Structures are given as structure tokens and as C-alpha cells.
Amino acid sequence: MDPLAKKIVLYLSNNVGYIKSADLAKKLGVSTKTIYRTVKKINSDKEIITSQRGLGYAINLVQDSDITDNFDDINENKKRTYAIGVYVLFNQPVGPKFFNTADKFYLSESALNKEIQKINSILTKFKIKITRKNGHLTVVGNEIGIRQALNFLLIRKGAVSEGFTSVSEIFPSIDENDRSFLITQLTLIQDELNVVLVDPYTLNIFSHLYILMGRIRSAAHTNQPKEIDESDVKYDQFYETARLIIENISRYTNRTINASEIIYLSQYLLSLRYMHSNDIQQINNAAPTTKFDKPVLDFATNIIDNYPFKKPINKQNLLTDLCAHIKPMLNRLKSSLVVVNPLVEEIKDSYSKEFLQTREIVDNYTSKKYKMNLSDDEVSFITLYVVKAIEESAKTNKVLLMCTTGIGTAQLLRTKLLNAIPNMNITDVISSYSYRENMEKYNQEADLIISTVAIPEQSKVPIVVVSPLLNELDLQRVKSFLNV
Template sequence: MGSKADRQQRLLLLLSKRQDYVTSDELAEFLGLSQKTIYRLIKKINDEHAAGDLIESEKGRGYKLNYEKYIGQQVAQPNQRSQYSPTERRNRVVEELLLSSPHTKNVYDLFEEYYVGDSVIFSDEQLIAEYLQTYNLTLERKKRTLAVKGKESNIRRAIAELIQMHDIVDINDLKHDQELNFNHYDVLFILDQIKIIEKQLESDIPYPYNVNIFSHLYILISRLRKVGKIPAAELNHLTAKEESELQQDQQLYQVAKAAIANVENYLHDPLPEIEVYYLYQYLTSSRAQRAISKVTKFSPKVAAITQAYLDGMSQRLNIPIKGELIFLDLANHIKPMLNRLEHQIRVKNSLLNQIKMTYDEIFSFVTEVSQDVCQEYKLSPINEDENGFITLYFARIIETNQLPIRTVIMCTTGLGTSELLKVKVEKKFPELEIVDVIASRDSKEFLKKYPDVDLVLSTIQLKEELPLQFLLVSAIFTADDQNRLQKKIEEIYDER
């Protein structure tokens, strides 16, 4: 049950990366859309932006993002249910059904505020039923009522996918977010519980894991408010396997137990032991900041999968990726990730579109390695959110271990303006290592002295081409020169 907003977001992310105008042809080709769709998306984005056009246009040049407006944009949001899109309407209806499961809800009560007829309601029911099947849940219709039936764990997993809070990065923003329509007192209670958990663990629970834990506790409280005691046989007792898992980390077990006890007191209702187990799994599936440095030993499976990622990415990127610190950092992510896969805990990545756009090649390689790893180690499919997080690890490795670009600056005499240009370049682009400033007459000889030079910056056009990257710039090093040099640097890094 996706949203057209994804296409708008991809368009904005693409324009945010381009410093110059982009034609509609280029936008359509890159995004895999028609030109008419591009026009409609741009019009819709501009119409929804309160402070004037977010995307500027110029005849003959194309479209360009007003970056200052983009950073501070406040898109007008619909404030009435009748203004919701069909997808948003269905999402809210199915969320209500899931929260109330297994109780029935009257069809008219579910749809009355959306002002739609019987044919639309019938169509929505079919789509909702198909959606629920992906979670092994069924939609039952009796007379004029609907109800969702299935395992409690699947119901909560489906709710977690629907609750629209995954763009929250700072969890404290939940206190003031009006769009989520959350119970304010429940929000404050859960945020306090997360602080207590962090204090007991002597660790900060970073984004996005703190958001996931918040979501889990909010769903638990919301379910109990809707249906009271949840009538599910799976909640009555723990299996031997689940009992064994709880004993693997006594500290996390006691923390989870204390948090669920606080929820019981808050709701004045006893909860089964399985709720402790559920929260325990969310804690073991997250990363606590101070705990990371303590974990230096891993199971053979975690170690093997971590090494498979390092080897696979090293081969695809054609660079050596090794070292104890790199291994430990990635292994500390892989360990809780495997737990999430086993227990079907999904961590939403609010930066996913931006990661895919910015690090498209790395993301593609990570996806390939993930597929190989899943096949080799019989894992559940690794979704795009997880691949996005892993992509950031390798992007950081590349950017922090990138060798400097050895650069020669060339002008007519090799003096005066060249030295001034050198100072400006070094100040603006520390990733460039200026190995020499030479005169143009030495253009044929300098390669013997500097055979490993990557780039030549020249204030004059050479008659003969050089067998390496070359960029013509002005002696005063204008803003346009700087933009072109930045693109050239990215090109060199991509080639590496």
C-alpha cells in the first residue's frame, strides 16, 4: 500500500544533488517516469509549498531546486479525512481494524468520515484483504462488519508497518507531532520508559532503534486500550526455546521485565510473560552506544557473515577493506540484524531514498552481497531498510579511507597566479594534495617526475591532451570553477 509521495521525494532528492538546471528529459530518464508525470509532480510540489515555488524553472535549461526553501520547507498537510488519498484512507482503515482485532468493526463506522460510496468500500476491502495476506492475516466479513484474524505477532508486525512515525529521527519530536494523532499521555509515558531503559543499561539507544522500541510499546498499549485482554493462545506461555533465549542476557531480561511491569501499572492490567520476551527481542535487536565497544567476540555465524560482506564489497568496489576496527564495527551491526531477521523485526530507514540516491552503486553492491549471504546462510530476505544501513557503513569506510587526489597546478609561468590558486584550492578542497605548481612549458615533462598524479588544474588550455584527468579553471577560481572541480573529484573517486 505504497504512496505517490515516494516519487515526489525521489524527485526532490535528485534535484538536491544537482547544482545546476536539469531538463525534464533527464529527470524522466533517471526516475523511470514519463515527462508528463514529471510535470505533474513538479506542479504538485510547488502547489503544496506555502512559500512559493520549491522547484524553479527556466526555459531552455530545465528545473532547479531552491535549496534554501527545500531545507526549511513546510508542505501543507491535509487537515480533514475527506482530503486523504485512497492509499491514506485504506491505511487508516486497516490500522483501525488491526488495533481492534479480533473484534469486529461496522463498515459504515470505518468509512463514514471519508465520504465514499459502496463501490469504493468494496474495492478497498479487496485491497486490504490482499495486503493482510502478506502478513498471514485474513479479513473476515460478516453482514456489515469487518474483522482481522490471525496470530498476535503478525498483527503487531502489520501495525508497525502502518503507523506513520517512521520519519521521526529525534524521538523527542513525538511529544509535539500533531500529525501522528497519538495519545499524548501514552507518548510521555513511553518516552520516560525509554529513558529508564537507557539508564539501566548505562547506554544510549540510538536512532532508529529507539523509534522501534517506542513503536512496539505504543502498539502494545494501543491494542490493550482497544480490546482489553488480548485473546491469543500464543500469549499464554513461553516455549522452551523462548525461555532459553531470555536466559542468554540476564541484564536485558531484567530491564525488559521491569519495563513491562511499569506498563502493567500504567494500564492497571496484568500482562503475560510473552510481552517481556517481545520487548527483550527488541532490545537485543538494537544497538546501545556504550555496549558497542564491549562486544569484541562473536558467534562463528556472525563472524562469517561479517567477513562475507567485507570480502564481497571489497571485490565489487575493487579496494581492500580490512582491519580489526572495521570488522568489529560491522559485526556489531550484523549481530542484532540477524536477531531482527529471525524475529521479523523491521527497522524502518527514513533515509533510505537519500541513501539509494547518494550511494546508488554501493547500495546496489550491498544488495547483491545480501542476496548471496541469505542464500549461503539460509536467512530470511534482507530488506532494503537493512541494506541501506549496511550501505552507510561501506560509504563511511570509503570516505574515511580515501587516498588524497594528487594534483598539479599549471599556468603560464608557474608563479604568481598559480600560487594564489594553490592557496584557494587547498583551503576549499582538503582532499586534494597539491604536489607542485608548474609552468605550461613543462606540461610534457612533469609526468616523469610525478607519474602518480591524478589531476591537473590549469589556467590555460593545452594543445595536446594529457593521459590523466584535466580541468581548466580561471585564475580567480570562481564559484563555477569550484562546482566543476567538485564534480571532477567525485568522478575520480567513482573511477577508483
């Protein structure tokens, strides 16, 4: 069942009664013709979705349990595919025996061959491939590709489970001592760089170190990531932190580790997103231009300028959010590093329209600027920031207008404000006298007061004093308070 078919079935399963095709198409960001064709394909074997003229589509309740079982099978099949991939990649360069692998996963020879084909379709993006040679499953490709693919498969395997909230659920077979050691290294990274790791980057760096430790313990310790150009190395805090972590892993595993691992880890650390203590201040000040380079700002601005927002959003906050993500993302592109978003499928399902619109904008930009397109994982990260901005814009502030009399000038001010900010939620127009008499009441009913007269009394609600004619400076100050 293709992704759109699955979305249609899941959406109808979670709704009572019939859903009109136009509403379903709007929800999923496709045309009604596409909905019709996909439903026809879903019902090709048996009627999973029933339809009724004038009402739309609904799940055939007779088949409902079969559908649930089918999706459980889909998830179990995905987990098995990812598990086989992890098993084969972790056992390189010697490679596990083909028939031993088939026995381990209770598969026939033909079934395992099909699984290898599915895994290889995933591994293409990492420029590696599993082949059957001399009775073994061996990987053609380099060590960096193997590790990046392992990271991808491990996190994807966890993502198709019932859900996960900790590293122990992603790596259920991990030794308790290894888990504790790696968590200590995550803490050390944060302390050395004076940052807080942001999820899901925490999961990615844990996976990266877990894979590194597993590979150097195996015969693969002779396969170092020599593809890295040492001339690009910056001996900065990232390098020193990586050196410290590699030394700790070397002592912990009692293995000698090639110095190129320090370079690889330092580049990986540089590609992650962190929260610095001054990041909150940066967002509050809404001044990202002082912190980010032009390529980062250009990328973020292009998204904001081209996304079809239906309502005004806080562009400055979105710019800051996007820049903070795009900066390490460009480092990842430069170093050909991969970060996996474990929620990518949920994002694509829950925000399908926003994801597709974001992908189109980003693809247009990256294909021209960088001659490449981003992965679904990277686009889903960006989509979340766009969705956040949209949802925050839906929270309208309650605005109270006030002047000396509550008549005349305030009504003129109301008209001018609504012309400039159409979605402004003006709850009332009052006189300054009324406000003084009932301050507690009005303070509970407003998030902001726009007044043509200064109020000497202390107010719990912000007051912006403006001219009755509302000049450009007044309007900018109002917009600043409302974040529009």
C-alpha cells in the same frame, strides 16, 4: 508513478537546466535504455519531462506546479492508507464496522475496498489479512503479526509526513501522560541494561510499547503472543528488564498482563542495537573479533569482500560497524521480529546505486545461508554503514615525507609509498633540518609525517619513523595510521 519515475522527476526538479541521459542513468544506477523507457512512460499522459538532442532531459516548467501537487497527493494518499490500516488493526479482534470506517475517512464503499486491497498487499509480509465479514473489518492472523504490522504502519505514516524529529510527531494523538510514561520506560530500559539506545531503534521500541499498551487496554488483551517458544527463554538481564517494564505497564493500565508478554518483550529488547560504554573503545581498538560470533563475522566479511569499492576504505572500522548491526539483526531473524527504518525511502533515493549493490550482495548471502531475503528496511541499515565507509575514505590525510636531506632517499620512499597506497596525499618532501626550522608551519600542513630519521623535538603531528627501503612492517604501521 513507480519509484524510479519518481526519482527521475525529483532529480530533474532539483537541478537547473538539462541533464544528459548517461549522467542521469549513472546517478540512479540504471541503464540509459531504462531511463528512456521510464521517461516515455512518465510523458504518456502529458509532457512532464522535455528532452533535447545533445543536451538531455529537463523538467517541463509549464507542468512543474502540477508535478509538485501530484507528489503531495501521493504522500497524502500514503498517509491515509497507513492511517486506515492502523485504525483497523488497533480495533481488533472485534473490528470496526465497514461503513463507519468509510465515513471516518470520507471514503465511498469502492474507495475503501481499494484501500483495504493496498493495505493487504503490505500486510502479506506479516502473514495477516483484513477481511470484510458480517459488516466488520476483521483481521485473519495472529497477535504478533498484528503488532508488527502496527509498528510498521505507524512509523511509515510518520515517514511520509513533512518529516519528524520526535515521538509526538509519529503519535500525534497520544495522551501526554502515556507519552511521559513510555519515555520513562525507555530511560529505565537503558539504565537497567547499562546502554544507550541507538536511533531509529529508540523509535521502534517506543512504538512497540505504545502498541502493547493500546492492545492490552482493548478487548485484544485476551490475544497474547502465545506463538513464542518458552523453551528458548533465557532468564538473563534482558528478561529481567522486560519483566520490570511489563509490571510497570500492568500497574499503569490497571490490567493483568500474561507472562508471555515478558518473553516477547525480552526477545524484542535483544533484537535492538545499543551503544555500550566500551563500544567506542572497541571501534578505536579495531578488534571486533573478540566480541562477535562467527556467523556475525562471516556475514559482515562477506559484504566487505564482495562490495565493489572504488577506493581503499577502512575495512576494520566497517567490519566493526557491520558486526554491531548484524548481531541484533540475526536475533531479529531468528525471532521473526521486525524493525522499521523510517528513512528507508530517503536512503533508496539518495544512495540508490549503493542500496542496489548492497541488496544484491546481501540477497546472495542470505538466500544461500538462511533461505530468505532481508527487507528493504534491513538492507537500508546496512547500506548506511557502507556509505559511511565510502565517504570517510574520501577524506584523504595530508602526508609529509621527511629524511636527512630531503633528496634521494625521501624520493625513493615516496615512490614506494605511492606504489603501495596509490591514493596517498603526499603534500611535500622535506629535510629534517627544514622541519626543525619551521615546525609550526609544517605541522599546520600535515596530518601525518613519515620520516626516515627520528625527531627528538615534540611534534604536534604523529610521526612514523620508517626505513628508507620501506619494509613490510613499516608499511603496515603507515597503513594503520592512515586507516587503510
